[in-house]
Amino acid sequence: MKILLVFAGGGLGSVFRYLMSIYMVSGTGLPYATIVANFCASFLLGMSSLFLAKSDNDTLKYILAIGFCGGFSTFSTFSLENYNFIKDQAYFLMMLNIFLNLILCLAGVFLGINLAKQI
Numbered sequence: 001m002k003i004l005l006v007f008a009g010g011g012l013g014s015v016f017r018y019l020m021s022i023y024m025v026s027g028t029g030l031p032y033a034t035i036v037a038n039f040c041a042s043f044l045l046g047m048s049s050l051f052l053a054k055s056d057n058d059t060l061k062y063i064l065a066i067g068f069c070g071g072f073s074t075f076s077t078f079s080l081e082n083y084n085f086i087k088d089q090a091y092f093l094m095m096l097n098i099f100l101n102l103i104l105c106l107a108g109v110f111l112g113i114n115l116a117k118q119i
Contacts, residue, residue, distance in 0.1 A: 009067020017072050031081045041073035042105040046112025
């Protein structure tokens with residue numbers, strides 16, 4: 001049953017990620033769709049982690065935290081984009097992409113947890 005819950009949440013997260021990549025076309029070279037998806041998934045995971053720690057509801061844990069957030073965020077795409085920056089000798093964009101993903105994802109978790117504490 002857990003596998004089906006992760007599968008359902010991951011499928012939904014992947015669809016949201018795909019739609020975001022369609023509608024957030026970047027003209028500056030930075031992969032905004034990946035950055036925003038990773039931030040949103042980190043924020044949602046931070047926020048839900050506080051609620052799920054206090055809850056006995058494993059269904060939400062498997063669908064939302066593991067499935068949806070895992071399917072919505074995208075480390076593999078982030079890695080490929082950085083590889084392409086290296087290949088294109090766009091080192092500044094690569095470093096900016098790494099920095100933005102790291103800082104924004106940490107900030108997303110922090111903000112999500114702190115917002116959840118206020119609710």
